Each structure stands twice: as C-alpha cells, then as structure tokens.
Amino acid sequence: MGNHRRPAPESLPTLDAHWLRGLMVSKQSTHMRHVISLLIENESGALSRVSGLFSARGYNIESLTVAPTEDASLSRMTIVTSGSDDIVEQITKQLNKLVEVVKVVDLSESAHIERELMLVKVRATGKDREEMKRMAEIFRGRIIDVTDTSYVIELTGTQAKLDSFVGAIDAGLILETVRSGICGVGRGDRVLKV
Amino acid sequence: MVITGAEIVIRSLQEEKVDYLFGYPGGAVLYIYDELFKQDKVRHVLVRHEQAAIHAADGYARSTEKVGVALVTSGPGATNAVTGIATAYCDSIPMVIISGQVPSSAIGQDAFQEVDTVGITRPCVKHNFLVRDVRDIAPTIKKAFYLAKSGRPGPVLVDIPKDITAQKCEFEYPQAVAMRSYSPVVKGHHGQIKKALQLLLEAKRPMVYAGGGVVLGDAADKLTALVRKLGFPCTNTLMGLGGYPASDRQFVGMLGMHGNYEANMGMHYCDVLLAVGARFDDRVIGSPAHFASEPRKIIHIDIDPSSISKRVKVDVPIVGDVAEVLGELLALLDGTTERSDQGALGDWWKQIEEWRRRDCLKFNQGVDVIKPQYVVQKLWEVTGGDAFVTSDVGQHQMWAAQYYKFDKPRRWVNSGGLGTMGFGLPAAMGVQLAHPGSPVACITGEGSVQMNIQELSTCKQFRLPIKVILLNNGYLGMVRQWQELFHGNRYSESYMDALPDFTKLAEAYGHVALRVQKPGDVEDALREAFKRKNDLVFLDFQVDPTENVYPMVQGGKGLTDMILSAEDL
Numbered sequence: 001m002g003n004h005r006r007p008a009p010e011s012l013p014t015l016d017a018h019w020l021r022g023l024m025v026s027k028q029s030t031h032m033r034h035v036i037s038l039l040i041e042n043e044s045g046a047l048s049r050v051s052g053l054f055s056a057r058g059y060n061i062e063s064l065t066v067a068p069t070e071d072a073s074l075s076r077m078t079i080v081t082s083g084s085d086d087i088v089e090q091i092t093k094q095l096n097k098l099v100e101v102v103k104v105v106d107l108s109e110s111a112h113i114e115r116e117l118m119l120v121k122v123r124a125t126g127k128d129r130e131e132m133k134r135m136a137e138i139f140r141g142r143i144i145d146v147t148d149t150s151y152v153i154e155l156t157g158t159q160a161k162l163d164s165f166v167g168a169i170d171a172g173l174i175l176e177t178v179r180s181g182i183c184g185v186g187r188g189d190r191v192l193k194v
Numbered sequence: 195m196v197i198t199g200a201e202i203v204i205r206s207l208q209e210e211k212v213d214y215l216f217g218y219p220g221g222a223v224l225y226i227y228d229e230l231f232k233q234d235k236v237r238h239v240l241v242r243h244e245q246a247a248i249h250a251a252d253g254y255a256r257s258t259e260k261v262g263v264a265l266v267t268s269g270p271g272a273t274n275a276v277t278g279i280a281t282a283y284c285d286s287i288p289m290v291i292i293s294g295q296v297p298s299s300a301i302g303q304d305a306f307q308e309v310d311t312v313g314i315t316r317p318c319v320k321h322n323f324l325v326r327d328v329r330d331i332a333p334t335i336k337k338a339f340y341l342a343k344s345g346r347p348g349p350v351l352v353d354i355p356k357d358i359t360a361q362k363c364e365f366e367y368p369q370a371v372a373m374r375s376y377s378p379v380v381k382g383h384h385g386q387i388k389k390a391l392q393l394l395l396e397a398k399r400p401m402v403y404a405g406g407g408v409v410l411g412d413a414a415d416k417l418t419a420l421v422r423k424l425g426f427p428c429t430n431t432l433m434g435l436g437g438y439p440a441s442d443r444q445f446v447g448m449l450g451m452h453g454n455y456e457a458n459m460g461m462h463y464c465d466v467l468l469a470v471g472a473r474f475d476d477r478v479i480g481s482p483a484h485f486a487s488e489p490r491k492i493i494h495i496d497i498d499p500s501s502i503s504k505r506v507k508v509d510v511p512i513v514g515d516v517a518e519v520l521g522e523l524l525a526l527l528d529g530t531t532e533r534s535d536q537g538a539l540g541d542w543w544k545q546i547e548e549w550r551r552r553d554c555l556k557f558n559q560g561v562d563v564i565k566p567q568y569v570v571q572k573l574w575e576v577t578g579g580d581a582f583v584t585s586d587v588g589q590h591q592m593w594a595a596q597y598y599k600f601d602k603p604r605r606w607v608n609s610g611g612l613g614t615m616g617f618g619l620p621a622a623m624g625v626q627l628a629h630p631g632s633p634v635a636c637i638t639g640e641g642s643v644q645m646n647i648q649e650l651s652t653c654k655q656f657r658l659p660i661k662v663i664l665l666n667n668g669y670l671g672m673v674r675q676w677q678e679l680f681h682g683n684r685y686s687e688s689y690m691d692a693l694p695d696f697t698k699l700a701e702a703y704g705h706v707a708l709r710v711q712k713p714g715d716v717e718d719a720l721r722e723a724f725k726r727k728n729d730l731v732f733l734d735f736q737v738d739p740t741e742n743v744y745p746m747v748q749g750g751k752g753l754t755d756m757i758l759s760a761e762d763l
Contacts, residue, residue: 041375045312045324056317086503093500099321099341102375194374 031082033062035107035114035184036092037192041100042068042075049098050077059083059091063116063181074102074194078184102194111187117154117180118162119144123173124151132169139165150175158182199328199359200225203292206335208235209367212263214254214627215239216247220267221307222294225359239627239656242648244271246620248278248291249646253621254628255287256607257582259412261342262289262624268296269307272353273314277614279349280318284611285433286410288347290338291319297357298326311353320348328361333368340371345378346498347410378497382514382522390468390493390510391526397466397491398538399545400426403449406433406610407471407496413517414438414603417470420524425539427546429457431472432595433610440599441579446546447555450478451747452592456549458745458753462488463545469494471516474506475611476749482506484752495519554745554758555596564713566590566665566737569720570597573635573663576720581633582625584608586618586642589671592743594637616645619662623649626658633661633724640666640693650703653730661723662732664696667739675742679763700732707732 040046047066054061062080069076081091088106095104107114124132125148136143136153139161145152155165159182166177186192197205203226207215216239219227230238241247244266251262262282266275272293282289296305312324321341323334331354338350394400402424408417414437421428421444428438429449438445447454449461461467461479467490472478479485482505494501494508495516502511512519559568570593573581583598584607585591591608600606607625609617622636643664653660673688700707706729710719716735723731745756757763 045316048313049316052316090500090504097498097500099373099376 031084032088033080033082033108034088034091035112035182036079036081036095036104037107037184038077038079038095038104039069039074039102039192039194040077040098041102042073043100046075046100049100050079050095053094053098054081057090057094059087063179065181065183071194076192078107078182080182103192105186105190105192107184107186110190112184112190113187114158114182114184115156116159116162116182117156118165118177120153120155120166120177121175122151122153122169123149123175125149128170128173132173135165135169139168141165195364196362197365198225198229198362199331199354200229202328202331202363202365203335203354203359204229204233204236205365206332206367207263208233210261210335210339212236212261214251214624215263215265216241216250216254216624217265218244218247218267218271220271220294222268222271222296222356223265223359225356226265226292226294226354238265239623239652241620241623241652243646244274245278245616246623246646246649246652248275248289249281249614249617249620250624250627251289251291252278252282252287252617253584253607253624255282255289255624256285256621257604257625258628260288260628261339262287263292264289265292267294267307268311268356269309271307272309272311276314276318279315279351281609281612281614281617282349283318283320285406285609286347287349288342289349290335290342291349291351292335293351293353294359295324295353295355298355299357301355311351315351318349319351320346322351322353324353325355325358328358328363331358332365336368337371337373341376345376379499379513380515380518382495382512382519384522386510386512387519387522388526390512391523391530393466393491393493393510394424394426394468395532395534397426397464398535399463399465399542400424400468400534400539401460401464401466402426402428402438402468402470403431403461403472404428404434404437404470405431405472406437407516408434408437409603411471411497411516412603413471413520416517416520416524418442420520420527423524423527424534426468427460427543429453429461431478431610432608434472435595435606436600436603439601441601446550448595449753451480451749452596452743452745453747454596455552455554455745455756455758456546458747458756459549460546462753465490467492469496469508470520471496473501473504479506480747480749480751480753480755484755487752552758559713561713563738564710564716564735566593566667566735566741567597568713569663569665569716569735569737570594570637572717572720573637574598576717576724577633577635581605581635582607582622582629584618584622584625584634584636586636586638586645587613587615588639588642589667589675589741589743590637590639590642590665592672593665596743598637615642617642619643619646619649619660620652622660623652623656623658626660627656634659635661635663637663637665639671640664640668640690640696641670643696647699650700650705650730650732654704657728658730659726659728660730662700662730664732664734665737666693666696666734667737667741668693669739671741672743678742679746679757680748696732696734700730705730705732707734709734709736711736
C-alpha cells in the first residue's frame with residue numbers, strides 16, 4: 001500500500017461518534033442507542049450485506065465491528081445504532097431476513113457489557129510527559145509505544161470512559177486517535193451461540 | 195465420472211425440472227451454451243435483450259407455481275438484467291438467474307465485460323452467490339432454487355466465472371438443503387390464530403384485505419372459503435387480484451390509489467381488518483398517519499416478519515405461510531358455533547352497498563372516440579374473463595386492473611412494486627410458453643411497449659400467439675394525468691411525438707396487426723384477434739387521449755380523499 005499522503009486530521013470532516021450522536025439526539029428525542037449483536041456466516045461479502053442494508057434503508061450505524069468467532073465459519077458483529085423502537089424493531093427484522101445471518105440479539109434490551117479499544121498518540125515532551133503518564137495510569141491505560149516526543153496510549157472501556165479520557169487530556173497534545181468501535185456481550189446466562 | 199462445470203449447470207437445471215430457460219449468450223457463458231446445445235430437456239428461449247429474459251422468466255413464474263430461470267452473460271448481460279431482477283424482487287417472484295462472470299483470475303482486473311454482478315444485484319435479490327469452485331456449482335444451484343421458492347419468495351442470482359464452467363469434477367445433485375442461517379416459518383402461532391378468529395367474530399365492521407401473498411402462497415381457495423363463510427367484504431391489492439373472485443358479490447374491488455370507492459371507504463372505516471399477504475404500502479393506504487386516524491384492530495398474516503408493523507401498527511401479528519394460517523383459521527371456524535353479529539354485519543353491508551352505488555368505475559362510451567376502459571371491458575367479455583393478462587405500467591395498467599375482473603389467481607401479471615415499463619410483452623412470452631393453449635393478452639401503452647418492442651422478434655421465432663392490446667393515446671398517460679392535476683397542465687415531455695406506425699412495425703416483425711379507431715369496431719377486432727389462435731395479433735387501439743384514471747387518491751393523501759371523476763376537480 002504505502003506512500004499515500006493522508007490529509008491532516010484537522011482537514012477531515014469530523015464524522016466522529018460524538019457528532020453522530022449529537023445529530024441523532026437533536027433529530028428525534030425518542031431515538032435510543034441500541035447495541036445489536038449478530039452471528040453471520042463468515043462468507044465473503046457478508047459485511048457488505050449488512051452495511052448495505054443499513055445504508056439502503058437509511059438506518060444509522062454509529063459503529064460496527066466484525067471478526068470471526070472461535071468457530072471460524074461464523075463471524076460476530078456488534079453494531080451500535082439508534083432509532084425509535086419501531087425503527088430498531090425493523091432493523092432486527094431486516095437483519096434476520098438476510099439469508100446468511102444466523103442469529104440477532106439486541107444486547108441493550110438487558111444487562112450487558114460493552115468494551116471499546118482506543119489507541120491515542122499524544123505529544124509527550126517536557127512537563128506534559130509526566131502528566132500524560134499520570135493520566136494514562138488514572139484511566140488504567142497502558143503506554144505501549146514511547147519515543148522522545150510521543151506516547152501511544154492503549155485504553156479499553158466503555159465509550160463513555162474513552163470519551164472522558166479524550167476530554168480529560170489537553171486536546172492540543174493529541175496527535176491522533178483510533179477507536180475500534182464497541183464489542184458487546186450479554187451478562188450472565190445470556191449467550192449468543194449457534 | 196467427472197464432468198465440466200458447464201455440464202453441471204445444465205444437469206442441475208434438469209434436476210430442478212426446468213423446462214424453459216430464458217437467456218442471451220455471450221463470452222462468459224459460452225461453455226454453458228455449448229452444453230445447452232448438446233441436450234434437449236431444458237429448452238432455451240433466445241430473447242433480444244437481457245431485461246426481457248428476466249421478465250419472461252418472471253411471467254413464467256407468476257403464471258405457474260414454478261421458479262422462473264434465466265441465463266445471461268457477464269458485464270452488460272448482467273446489468274441489462276438488473277431492472278428485471280429488481281422487478282421480480284419488489285413483487286417477491288421466485289426466480290433463479292445464472293450469470294456468467296469473467297475468469298476467476300481476471301476478477302478485479304477491470305477485464306472486458308467485467309462488473310461486480312454480486313455487488314450490483316445485492317440490494318435487489320433475495321440472495322446471491324459467486325461460485326468460486328467447480329464443486330460448489332451443484333450445491334449452490336440447489337440452494338438457489340430452495341431460497342427462491344421458500345419463505346417469502348424472490349430472485350436468487352448465481353454468478354459463475356468462466357473458468358469454473360470449464361473445470362471438471364464429479365456431479366452429484368444434493369437431495370436436500372440444510373442452512374443453519376435460514377429456516378422460514380411456515381406454521382402460524384396457534385394462540386395468535388385463535389385470538390384473530392375471536393377478533394373477527396366480534397367485528398361489527400370487518401374488512402378482509404388480501405395482497406400478492408395470497409396469489410404467491412397459492413391460498414386463493416382458502417381465502418375465498420374463509421371470506422364466504424364469514425360473510426365479510428373483501429378487497430384485493432393490485433398484486434392480489436384474482437386472489438378472491440372479482441365477480442363475487444363480496445368483492446368490493448381493488449383498493450388504493452386507484453381503488454374502488456367502496457374498497458377504500460371500507461378499508462378506512464372498518465373496525466377489524468384482516469390483512470393477508472399484503473404490506474400496507476404507499477399505493478395502498480396513502481398516508482399512514484391518516485390511516486391511523488381511524489381506530490381499528492388489525493390482524494396481519496404474512497410470511498415475512500419484516501412486513502408486519504413496518505408502516506402500520508398491528509394488533510395481532512401472525513407470521514406464517516398464508517395458506518397454512520388461513521387453513522387453520524378455517525378449521526377453527528368450523529369447530530366453533532360462534533358466529534358474527536349478523537345485525538351489525540347487515541348494517542355494515544348496507545353502508546358498503548351505499549358506497550358501491552356511487553358506481554365509481556362508470557364511464558361514458560360515445561360513438562366517436564374509443565374509451566380505453568371500454569377496450570378492457572370488451573376484452574374481458576370476449577375472453578370470458580379467462581385470459582392471462584399481462585400489463586406494462588401506467589394508465590392502461592390501472593384500467594386493466596379495474597375493468598378486467600380476475601376470478602382466478604395467477605391470471606394477472608404486472609409489475610406492481612417496481613412499476614417497470616417494458617414488462618408486459620416479455621412477461622407475456624413467459625406466460626404463453628407456460629400455458630401454450632391459453633389466451634394471453636398484453637395490455638400496454640405506446641410508451642411502455644416501445645421499451646421492449648424488440649421482443650416481437652422473439653415472439654415470431656417461438657410462435658407465441660400473444661394478443662397485444664395497445665391502448666394508444668399518444669401520451670405517457672399517467673405522467674400527463676399527474677401534470678394535468680398537479681402541475682398546471684404543463685405537459686412536460688409526456689407527449690409522444692413521432693410514434694411509429696405500430697401496425698406496420700408489427701407486420702415488419704411478421705405478425706398480424708390492425709388499427710382500431712371506432713368504438714363500434716372494438717369488439718369485432720378483439721373477436722377476430724382471439725380467433726387467430728396461432729398468430730400474434732397486434733391491435734393498435736386509438737383511444738381518447740384525454741382520459742384519466744379514476745378514482746384517484748393523490749400521493750400521500752388519505753384513502754377517503756378520493757377524486758372520483760373530472761367533476762370533482
């Protein structure tokens with residue numbers, strides 16, 4: 001791949017999760033955030049069937065993560081979306097209708113756990129170097145790359161925790177951030193399995 | 195013994211008892227065509243444009259209980275097929291489309307005649323496959339047929355790279371399909387069905403609203419039996435026509451944008467609505483908010499859970515095969531002595547009859563100009579109501595739906611969901627091949643018919659004695675009607691200038707043709723046409739260019755907000 005120069009982050013439209021959430025809340029106050037988990041046959045094109053469904057029917061995707069499960073023939077997706085109850089009902093029905101989708105659950109219907117991974121590259125020079133280390137410790141992050149001028153901090157947690165970390169450090173020191181989108185799992189006996 | 199992928203394709207189609215394959219050859223499917231040549235069980239119908247291949251397979255499927263099958267080449271073959279595939283998808287028609295693809299090694303190289311067929315068709319198929327291994331051809335075709343006809347039917351596309359059709363392996367056609375991700379519900383929930391019957395028996399102003407699901411689910415007999423036993427009024431959607439006999443007294447006509455007054459009023463003011471294989475779409479109920487403004491309980495039977503509570507909130511959802519569920523409802527009704535409140539039902543019928551007396555489909559046929567409605571009415575009389583009728587899209591389609599009274603399912607073949615002009619003639623080819631001895635009429639307009647007029651050539655080659663009923667008003671009539679009503683009579687690009695002489699055109703293709711200009715000649719022309727059992731007869735009816743389709747509910751308005759005639763404007 002290689003040498004393509006990316007435009008500086010500042011010049012990109014900020015289509016981040018905060019912005020999307022803000023937009024959706026303002027559009028319709030009944031829109032609730034939902035975390036949908038599904039198992040799908042691990043076939044080529046499976047992801048585009050799901051993402052195509054969302055774009056074709058005008059549903060929101062706040063984040064989508066996908067990877068194979070312990071059974072390599074199945075992939076598991078976690079989709080964060082939002083909408084009124086009617087819309088979310090349609091979303092789960094339409095997902096179930098996809099021929100390759102094996103199971104769909106709305107995790108947010110009951111107790112569940114969400115985790116997201118974030119890597120933040122920050123400027124770490126002078127007095128900021130110690131401050132960054134301290135903040136990473138407070139948020140139970142780990143510094144996984146160190147240069148004379150920068151750290152890469154790895155942080156996992158809920159979206160809210162990651163948001164607060166980004167909010168807590170000096171915005172001017174953030175060189176880049178990358179977030180995985182959330183993974184979710186039901187608590188206790190709730191199991192999504194074939 | 196090992197055989198080539200191409201032979202496996204053909205052998206698989208034979209296993210599926212495919213008698214007609216509609217298609218058009220090209221580079222990527224040459225091996226398949228070579229195998230086709232070596233056998234005579236699967237008969238190939240060579241169309242003149244791939245869109246027509248899909249529509250013909252579609253017409254074949256709609257008029258039978260079988261899966262329609264088409265074969266196209268890669269690139270433009272596949273893209274030409276897309277309109278046809280989307281047409282079938284919107285109306286849930288079971289079809290299998292096999293498309294050639296460039297050789298595996300060339301995929302992604304922008305090769306000659308390469309497109310991402312699976313990607314392009316993904317939003318308009320029930321499912322699609324790209325076959326990557328010759329050993330997968332047979333199981334994939336088996337799955338494709340199973341998916342196409344089970345559950346809510348739909349088109350399934352199988353894309354096969356050319357090299358795969360040349361490779362060899364053992365052939366064994368699978369006996370069964372097992373897919374852990376796909377198991378459509380057949381039987382409805384018993385408790386829900388009991389609840390539904392209770393509601394129906396308590397209804398004071400009931401209405402039965404049946405759609406294309408009744409036709410596709412072969413449930414017309416059961417629906418008819420249930421409606422008659424209950425004594426309720428019944429309306430059909432455009433797609434559901436023939437699902438309940440139109441000449442029956444309990445039938446209140448088609449509903450929706452161009453539905454009957456009594457059907458729309460009954461739909462709006464009923465207190466219990468039984469929706470069967472229908473989906474409350476925008477052409478049926480208009481504005482969902484207006485529809486919801488009148489309180490009523492809704493029972494909805496559909497095989498597709500996503501059709502339920504999509505546009506209208508439903509009180510008793512029943513997911514299942516409509517024939518199964520109606521059968522269970524009938525059995526429950528037989529087993530109970532409870533009956534509807536006859537007094538209330540009588541009052542409701544009195545109200546419906548009063549609406550019916552508005553006679554919303556009346557028209558005046560004078561002596562000078564042919565009214566398009568008159569042609570359809572005469573067609574119905576001349577064919578004894580027993581023809582297969584295909585149509586294109588526009589005013590003529592609505593007149594066909596309003597004035598040809600379909601008493602049997604699978605006789606009315608039209609593009610309801612997508613509204614595809616150019617559908618009628620190729621669809622009629624598929625219908626005629628499926629029903630060789632039966633009268634097949636294609637009601638069309640001078641705009642629509644020109645979108646696939648080249649198929650007159652296919653009709654000649656395969657000796658298809660279709661009767662083309664052209665309602666020629668020189669306008670894109672439905673566009674003109676909307677422009678007249680909602681755009682201040684500004685007929686922007688809806689006038690068809692420089693029309694061909696259709697009779698000469700049809701004759702040039704080798705067919706019999708006749709222009710009809712006087713009302714007095716309509717019936718004779720139709721009788722003469724249907725007497726010619728072996729000829730395609732092209733009848734160019736010069737009809738009133740100013741005629742509009744009524745009743746009409748303006749897009750987005752409520753069902754009770756009907757324009758009944760020009761005087762209402």
